[in-house]
Amino acid sequence: MLTKTKYDLKPGMATREAFGRTLAALGKENPNIVVCDADLSKSTYTSYFAKDFPDRFFECGIAEANMVSIGAGLASAGKIPFVSSFSVFALNKGFEQLRVTQLIRA
Numbered sequence: 001m002l003t004k005t006k007y008d009l010k011p012g013m014a015t016r017e018a019f020g021r022t023l024a025a026l027g028k029e030n031p032n033i034v035v036c037d038a039d040l041s042k043s044t045y046t047s048y049f050a051k052d053f054p055d056r057f058f059e060c061g062i063a064e065a066n067m068v069s070i071g072a073g074l075a076s077a078g079k080i081p082f083v084s085s086f087s088v089f090a091l092n093k094g095f096e097q098l099r100v101t102q103l104i105r106a
Helices: 015-029 047-052 064-076 087-105
Strands: 033-037 057-059 080-084
Touching: 015 033, 015 047, 033 047, 033 064, 047 057, 057 064, 064 080, 064 087
Parallel strands: 033 057, 033 080
Antiparallel strands: none
C-alpha cells in the first residue's frame, strides 16, 4: 500500500544506472580508467562504458575473485580499475578463494 506524504516524491534513475553512466563519463575524462565486470554489464550498467571504451573493458565472466585480482594487477600497472559485480557475489567468491587457500595450507 502506498503511503501518502506531504512531499511530491519523484524517483530518479536507479543507482546502478547512475553508476554506469558516471563510469562512462569518467572514462572520457581519464584514459587510465578501466572496468572489469563479472558477466553482469547489463545489470550493473557498465555496458555504457563497454560501448564507449571496448579496449578498456574486461569481461571476466562469473569469476569475481579472479576479477578482483585482475583489477589489482591493472592498478599495479598504473590503471584505475573499477571492478563491478553484485556485492553478494564479490564478497562470497573472494572469501571462498581465501578459505580454499587456507584449507590447502592446513
